[in-house]
Amino acid sequence: MKISAFHLMPHRELPADFERRYRSVWVTPPWWELADARRVGQYYTWTLDELLHAARRGFDGVCTNEHHQNAYGFMPNPNLMGSVLARLTSGLPVAIVQMGATLPTHNPPIRVAEEYAMLDCLSGGRLVAGLPLGSPMDVNLCYGIPPLEHRARYREAFALTLRAWQAREPFAWNGRYYQLATVNLWPRPIQQPHPPVWVPGSGSVSTFEFAAEHDVCYCFLSYSGARAARTMMAGYWEAVARAGRDANPYRAGFLQLVAVAETDAQAETLYARHVEYFYHKCLHLPGPWFSPPGNQDYASLVAAVRHPVRRAENPKDLRYGDFVERGYVIAGSAATVRDRLREEVIRGLRVGNLMLLVQFGSMPHELALENIDRLALEVLPALRGLWTDEGWVNHWWPATLRAPAAGAPQGAGRAPTPAGPAAPAGPPPAAPRADAPTRAAEPEAPRLADGRPGTRR
């Protein structure tokens, strides 16, 4: 089992009446009314610090992704974040999971191949290369790509990316959408033949069939929990079988919102309003924007019209108790969260690469750190051995980090210590494992000071 901390980098302080006052969290929210650049700088810093904290506490990977023109999660270039994380986790057995830079928004798309190669070099071969299509809001509405061309551009860019990483000789690319006379990538990734590839999706049939066909890890980025994902994931596993692939659980990734506290009741006290903020404000956008005409191919369109699997219910009608009951969020004591993750998500969906959204919505920095601590110390250890105990190998993880983390995570045996922004965030990094990519000249990871990534003294 590999378990990563995922972050969206949301606006944490939207007004209480946001969803009544504004049309959408995406594409059209007015920056000048809703945000302040200095404060947003603080959000970015908190995001980096929370992910670093997760890395140091023993999460297997840290995930960032790309979205545009929104208050839901605004890292227009996740590789800027990944770059900081790669450097500050030098020597730690943590994967830099870019979930990632979206291919169709880059022109030419070899920009993504280049930046990922940089990250792989910088991280010592710890990159997981997420190659998402990008959401319709980002790609079609913000970046002007015709919905009907979205997938075809993606497929061409995907093929170009893989070739650009591996080609021994410079080559010309005379594509339908992209033309390049000389592709000769500098740098190339450390991982050979290329970094592990994950394809995130939101349930589109054609995306998971693409993943199965290309032998990559399909990650279902869902906010509706495992129960709602069952049919979809069963369809994925059928596609995997049809493609003649084995049922290796590491072919599947899943994103889950999680919130851990001392007790189930305590979790409600601590997290209820942040959960509701996320579902009521951060996902506030006109339904048709999720699938502009042409974005789904014809077969997916017919399937979606005839069997509307997702969100028959309006999340705005639901409250914390509903979200938890339905599994949109797995919240409660460490025992509750651990058991639900294991049964509903990991075993229920057959997922080997789990991504946990450790901060969501308005959740403040200190609470996010507490959530991360409790997850790392009280939840993850019990889940780590799953799938590995059956002998499955995670071919979609950096080879040097594949072995289960040896021993207990850092800080094990101690009570969780929520670290405020003023406190140094955690003990110094553990000694790199024997199989971790290390170099004699590689400096130790810098410590944090004042909750900001510091420079090495």
Add this chain to the structure above:
Amino acid sequence: MSVAATEARTVAVWGERLPVRVLVAGRGPAVVFFHGPWGLVWDPFLDGLAERFTVYAPEHPGTTPGRADDAYQLDGLWDLVLCYDELLEQLGLATAALVGHSFGAMVACEVAAGYPHRAARLVLIDALGFWRDDAPIVNWMLLGLRELPAHVLRDPTGPPARWLFGAGETGEAALATQVRLTWAMGATGKFVWPLPDKGLGKRIHRVRAPTLLVWGEADRLVPPVYAEEFARRIPGARVVTVPEAGHAPHLERTATVLPLVRAFLSA
């Protein structure tokens, strides 16, 4: 709703790779009708034209039932214009009157600009093709099918809503219409996304055909100011604004528009 007997003729263009289905009806001089973003439906306006003319109504690639994936064959507007030149050639129409609605009017105008000799007369009904910052065109593809009729039609409850959007349908028919409309918008929208101005302003001076512009006075999708964009670039173009009509005046006020168009085409 069809009165005229229509014949479906399929003509392979684009090096035989792209079969274009053309509904043909009527007798008389040739009129080619290019449909809008919601697919081709044989409606009373086409019936009325077919009483005096031979109407050829091609379906834009991808909008023909059973041929959804043809939407992927062409890459841009230039490809589409070339295809329609080939189509007219294959139909034996060295020259014809070109009539179009909405996206189809943009196509008609592009064909008339690309191949001036092909267009004997040109009728553009609430045409796309330009962009004005002072009158932004709402992206109809993002409205959702529920909101769409009220945005396109002045009265979303009348018969035109039934013809264009299958209003009032239930069950299987409603689902099929939902798929058909969504796909038709995607297949046509790829040529105009994200803004329906693909440089017509650079080419429109090539139009030689006498031109009639028909515009719904209450068009909320492509406001009547856009008629000016065409009128001032096509010498002698006539603009008719139709009261109490939205983006589909030929369907909303057929009794007003049909005689006008027929008279213009017969002149």
